[in-house]
Amino acid sequence: MCKRNPGQASALSVIASSLLLACAQAAPAGMNASPADDGTVDRLSTLPLEELMQMRVVTAASRFAQPISDAPSSVVVLTAADIRDFGWHTLADALATLPGLYVTNDRNYAYVGARGFLRPGDYNSRFLLLIDGMRVNDAVYDQALVGTEGLLDMDMVKRIEFVPGPGSAVYGSNALFGVINVVTRDGSGLSGVQGTFAGGTQGERKARTSYGWHGQNGADVLLSASAFTRTGRDLYFPEFDAPATDGGIARRMDWDRAQNFLVKASFGAMTLSASHVARTKGVPTASFQALFGAPDRTRDTQTSIGLAYNAQVAPALALAAQLHTGQDDYVGTGWYPDGTGAPTLNIDGAHARWYDAGVSATLTALPRHKIVVGAELGWDAHRDQYNYDAQPYVLQLDDHHSATRRAVFAEDEIHLADAVLVNAGLRYDDHSDPNVHRFSPRVAVVLKATAADTVKLIGGSAFRTPNAYEMYYATQGLDGQLANPNLRPERVTTHELVLEHLLAGSGHATLSLFRYAVDDLISQQRDARTGKLVFRNIDRADARGIEAALDRDFGALRLRASYAWQLARSTGSMGGTPMIDSPRQLAKANLTAPLGWRDGRLGAELQCSGRRLADQGAAGGYCVANVTVSALRLLPRTELALSAYNAFDKRYADIAGPAFVQAALPREGRTLVAKLDWRF
Amino acid sequence: MARALTLLALLTGFGLAGSTCRAQVDGVDLKAAYIFNFAMFTTWPDAGAKGPLVVCAQPDGPLWPSLQALNGRPVNGRPWSVTDVAHPKAAHCDIVVLARTAQPPALPAAGMLVVRDGVVRVGDMRVGDMRGAAITLVEDDEHIRFDIDTQEAARCGLRFSSRLLRLARNVL
Numbered sequence: 110m111c112k113r114n115p116g117q118a119s120a121l122s123v124i125a126s127s128l129l130l131a132c133a134q135a136a137p138a139g140m141n142a143s144p145a146d147d148g149t150v151d152r153l154s155t156l157p158l159e160e161l162m163q164m165r166v167v168t169a170a171s172r173f174a175q176p177i178s179d180a181p182s183s184v185v186v187l188t189a190a191d192i193r194d195f196g197w198h199t200l201a202d203a204l205a206t207l208p209g210l211y212v213t214n215d216r217n218y219a220y221v222g223a224r225g226f227l228r229p230g231d232y233n234s235r236f237l238l239l240i241d242g243m244r245v246n247d248a249v250y251d252q253a254l255v256g257t258e259g260l261l262d263m264d265m266v267k268r269i270e271f272v273p274g275p276g277s278a279v280y281g282s283n284a285l286f287g288v289i290n291v292v293t294r295d296g297s298g299l300s301g302v303q304g305t306f307a308g309g310t311q312g313e314r315k316a317r318t319s320y321g322w323h324g325q326n327g328a329d330v331l332l333s334a335s336a337f338t339r340t341g342r343d344l345y346f347p348e349f350d351a352p353a354t355d356g357g358i359a360r361r362m363d364w365d366r367a368q369n370f371l372v373k374a375s376f377g378a379m380t381l382s383a384s385h386v387a388r389t390k391g392v393p394t395a396s397f398q399a400l401f402g403a404p405d406r407t408r409d410t411q412t413s414i415g416l417a418y419n420a421q422v423a424p425a426l427a428l429a430a431q432l433h434t435g436q437d438d439y440v441g442t443g444w445y446p447d448g449t450g451a452p453t454l455n456i457d458g459a460h461a462r463w464y465d466a467g468v469s470a471t472l473t474a475l476p477r478h479k480i481v482v483g484a485e486l487g488w489d490a491h492r493d494q495y496n497y498d499a500q501p502y503v504l505q506l507d508d509h510h511s512a513t514r515r516a517v518f519a520e521d522e523i524h525l526a527d528a529v530l531v532n533a534g535l536r537y538d539d540h541s542d543p544n545v546h547r548f549s550p551r552v553a554v555v556l557k558a559t560a561a562d563t564v565k566l567i568g569g570s571a572f573r574t575p576n577a578y579e580m581y582y583a584t585q586g587l588d589g590q591l592a593n594p595n596l597r598p599e600r601v602t603t604h605e606l607v608l609e610h611l612l613a614g615s616g617h618a619t620l621s622l623f624r625y626a627v628d629d630l631i632s633q634q635r636d637a638r639t640g641k642l643v644f645r646n647i648d649r650a651d652a653r654g655i656e657a658a659l660d661r662d663f664g665a666l667r668l669r670a671s672y673a674w675q676l677a678r679s680t681g682s683m684g685g686t687p688m689i690d691s692p693r694q695l696a697k698a699n700l701t702a703p704l705g706w707r708d709g710r711l712g713a714e715l716q717c718s719g720r721r722l723a724d725q726g727a728a729g730g731y732c733v734a735n736v737t738v739s740a741l742r743l744l745p746r747t748e749l750a751l752s753a754y755n756a757f758d759k760r761y762a763d764i765a766g767p768a769f770v771q772a773a774l775p776r777e778g779r780t781l782v783a784k785l786d787w788r789f
Numbered sequence: 790m791a792r793a794l795t796l797l798a799l800l801t802g803f804g805l806a807g808s809t810c811r812a813q814v815d816g817v818d819l820k821a822a823y824i825f826n827f828a829m830f831t832t833w834p835d836a837g838a839k840g841p842l843v844v845c846a847q848p849d850g851p852l853w854p855s856l857q858a859l860n861g862r863p864v865n866g867r868p869w870s871v872t873d874v875a876h877p878k879a880a881h882c883d884i885v886v887l888a889r890t891a892q893p894p895a896l897p898a899a900g901m902l903v904v905r906d907g908v909v910r911v912g913d914m915r916v917g918d919m920r921g922a923a924i925t926l927v928e929d930d931e932h933i934r935f936d937i938d939t940q941e942a943a944r945c946g947l948r949f950s951s952r953l954l955r956l957a958r959n960v961l
Binding site for chain 2: 149150151153154156157158159161162163164165166188189190267294295297298299323325326327
């Protein structure tokens, strides 16, 4: 796919010139626009307030008053409207539409790559996932759960904020390639009881019921429970095509079940929230040398409970404090051949529990300064891993560790002049196990070149401490894994230039040039001597590239499109070899438009990725399209949505990684889903 | 990929070529309609006034065109009349509409209804943002809601109908 054929080159130049055209035309085009032309406001002003309150607003993400153009990054915000318009049912579906990000799936978990980095064997530990500002990466794998294993039902998400780039200067470990903050809905948005039922191909079913209440004194309550199940289709793996393994067909093994719960209550400055997910997934891939066709499964449960305080205690002082605890349990049940080849049941598991306390103050007393200072304390009480053969009982691993984390940070947003803003942040982290003491700086210079043009120069560094899985997981046998307690933290240093152009009327165009240099990159490889898997700080790596993004309204049509070209290479002893699972090009487009029938909306998305190299072989490039028709008002208070995912049934695959016999794993084919929402 | 890129390019180019570039409804019309409704359910200190209902706003603010479109429409017998908040006549505003980022007037004159187009930002709106406005419009989960600050209203001598108070999201 990456062959440089003339057709592609010309297509690229069309995009480039289109973007320029947009910039040139934007200013005069919007000036004459008047929303009052069609008499809408005249009509609306005759309606009673009760009716106005029922109306849904179409709001572009670029509308945030806190100017995104001031942010020390190129922030992208996705809203509940986007989630509905495109029928995203996991966080991974939403992230896949963002510039420069790509999402893979090994039929167990979903994985996110950025800037050309996605290391097989890693569980999204290079992204920090926050829910309502609270860290939910677990304490064993540092895993950000973004697939069907994710904590939240997407119907309960109000907003997803993605801050690309190094975030350690504010958030500490794991914020290497970006910070994902998911904001949940409030009771006031629901105002009553809501229900959802969805059904689709591959036996997909989903049900949800939610209740929201808001009192005029500001008290707010939200309750929600959902259940999801999918039978999954039969999958063919040519690597296992033998009579003894059913011709390589994994029958009825790709099933998926999840239950999600969310409770949230707030009054005044306090918010108490609790969320829980229990997800069980059939594993059809015979990963980690399991017996093909055996009923392998993984079960992940995660619970997050947090208490947050947010208040403007004085005109120039805002205080925020939070207490949070999380628990994450993983159990993998798999059948593996023993010495004689007979199936043996093996249980692999992890138990994580962590506590966080944080406080921060935002000071605006000094003219031209906005200062945030904060401190955090964390205790990873359980980072436990175990592994045993069930019959006969053989204990392979029973590992218990705990760790503490302490950090202080400060950030200052300085308005040097009307057109110059400097955002400087510094954080000091002190971790035990592994012992890490680190400063993480970030500096962004934001220049308002014109009223519509912003130039940002961003430099920073971020780190990730090796997680308990990488350091301590060890199992016996030829196909086992070796511990490596001597791992060092992974570090990234980044330089980025971002040009943002506000388009008149609505929307913006962004162009970004970046260079990321990663030192001590932790990767899983096979140990040459023992043949076992082991994590090592193997290498240095370097990624450079360019990203162009456009977000704009054309009348009632909204288009969000992006193109990324990135070159990620190992630069250490191996010298200049391309990274595996790293597409050279990514192109995306998300389009929404009113359907003009029953208040319906059309959401269409196209996601294209270039070819990705594996250790052996490669996964070919692809383009997939998803189409959703949503918000069809068939009955009062009832909405119907119809979705076709991978609408053209494109066959494509993801790189499998060292835990698999397969070089690549096929992705899902066409799936059709109908979803009915109603409110009382 | 080449085909897809061409499609993407065409899509992008097509939209731009069309370039009718009409501003989005984007809730501004809806917010103007809300403000019109607020006027109908507010009693001013000089209840007997017959002159125009002077609505002051910033011409470069997002709500300006929508507010202007209502010019001349009667509100309880008084014609709706939009004027620049910076205009000398602005001292006689009945309603002041503040953009989300604008500073509220230090001490609103008696009889002035200050409506703020609320702030939506990364992080949630806080109660502190309401200061200086009797009514704050907020975008909440794809809908427009409003918060009422009764102390602020009382200071300006305004009375809101019970219906308005009942429909408010928060009443402080």
